[in-house]
Amino acid sequence: MSSIPGLGIVKGMGLTLRRFFQPKATIRYPEVRQDVPHRFRGRLQLLHDEYGTLKCETCFQCAQACPIECIDMGGHDTRGRYAVHWGPAETYGERREESALRRSGRTVPDPAYARFAPVDLAALESILEAHDYDPGAMLQILEATQTAYGYLPVAALKRISFATGAWYAMIYGTASYYSHLRFEPPAAAASPAGPATGAPEGGRPDAGYLAALDAALAGSGPGRVH
């Protein structure tokens, strides 16, 4: 190849001369801004409102929209009762320790996560079989499941998601949309306490929040909150 002395120099000079006429990679930044890739979503962060309350309602829409499935949602539903997760299986809380170990060599405890109670899934399997594992028949599956168990246990929803291939978040959304579907055992079995003994859960916000709201709204209008 380099049998002729100086051939390498000639080839190198030819290369730089070709580069001289090629289009340039420079972007004149303040005047010209490069288009971001269409899948770019900016920095991921949770927003707070002006009172410092987290705005996130754990609706999973961001996780669903994420095109590369990098968002792992872990939180509680709007009534603060259930820990719900959405994301690739390896980022689920129950498998988080080993995946985190694999990535960083350190365990990452997730205090917000509460392991759901396991239930006997034999009844659910027959229901799924009857509906041919069809995610299009989700409402029928969920109604049959509630009939069998009395409510919709998280373990059953996970199993439905796994068997039908539907996203857990979509199943959760479907179930929470219909008022006749519930995620907890019926009230009579769960708690004997009547409505007179205290405010219903989630009924009234706490006093500190209301005071801050009053202070912020004072003088801003004739209307009063609560």
Place this chain on the structure above:
Amino acid sequence: MAVVGRRFSRLSLPAKLFAVGLPVLLVAGILTVAVLILALPLVVSAAEDNLPLVRFLVAVVAVLLLTVPTAFLVIYLELKLIARMNLRIGPDRVGPFGAAQSVIHGLKVLTKEDFTPSGADRLVFTWAPVVVFMATVMTLLVIPFAPGLFGTDFNIGLLYVFAIGGLTIVGLLMAGWASFNKYSLLGGLRSAAQAISYEIPLSLSVVGVVILAGTLSLNQLVLNQAGSFLDWYVWQQPLGVLIFFIAAVAEANRTPFDLTEADSEIVAGFATEYSGMRFGFFFFAEYVNVFVVSALLVTLFFGGWTAPFDWPFPIEAPLDPGSLGITLLFLLAVVPVVATLLFALPFWLGRSSTPFWQALIIGFVIFNIVAVAAVLGWAFVSFDWVVGLLWFMAKSYVFVFVLVWMRATLPRVRVDQLMGFAWKWLLPAALLNLFVTASAVVILAELQ
């Protein structure tokens, strides 16, 4: 007097300045004109008596002034061309297309602290950049830029170029020695070793041309190559051109032989202890040297300022403005005003929102552009030195481009490769070139 003083004290500041400045300016102007009228014949006659001295002074000033735009242009070209070869745009913020970038670099260097190490030999330390710079600039004095446009037509011009160019080594050794720093001293010695080694093939490679031309005068060398590009010495001395080019690149401390102050390495050779404008002068000299090397190459091998083919300019056109006589003065007074108004008129009439003063400014700018273009065109058509200068500069900057191009491409050689190449390859090749040329000249003379 009291009345005048009171009146004066009531004036505003601009009015005071005006009232004082206008008489002073008037008196000074009249005095200047009077002195000029009285002294000018004396000065002119003295200058006529000492024409060589006047020519020398003018040439030195012109060459010194020439180095500044030359260095700026070469630095700008280097920034811009290497950037383009790296798929970048390069400087584009200061001035049109970043053209003032090198000026800004110069100003930056000027504003930096001028530091002298405590143990340095102050006198030598101060004069080293001057020696390096002057050695480079003085070579420009004998280079023929155009027919009649040279400092002096030295009959040993080529020898002078190499002798003065060799003074650079003295400057480098001075810088290395006076810095009171072992790295500077080593860098200076390394530079001197390189420059001296390459001086020998450089000088030997042009001996072939000298044998062919029978003269050492650069002007006569150019005249010998007049005609078409087939008359250039490059066709008779291809090996000589190659050796001269390589050795000149090494002399100018350019890539791939830029070990003396390798930019990308930590210790800057002989310039380690230099800062501010003294450091700047080393680089100033280096970039002027790039032009000098290109100009020498063009002068010796590529026909200097002669056109490479049958070129119709300058035509002997009857375009002598002196023949107009008193009409010329009249035109000089009237044409600018009329032309400005004429150029301004369409802008004023064309858009009703353009005020007349804006249209006047536009018209004045257009008139200036047109006038400069007309004068340059007239000079190009009428004067052979304008045409020659353009050819010379075009050819020189082709080689400046090649030098920059090499810098964008080639990696730096090792110091043993550098010395081995000079002594084992370039020197034998130069001797071979000299031997073959001399033999050919003798044999051809015998045959005829």
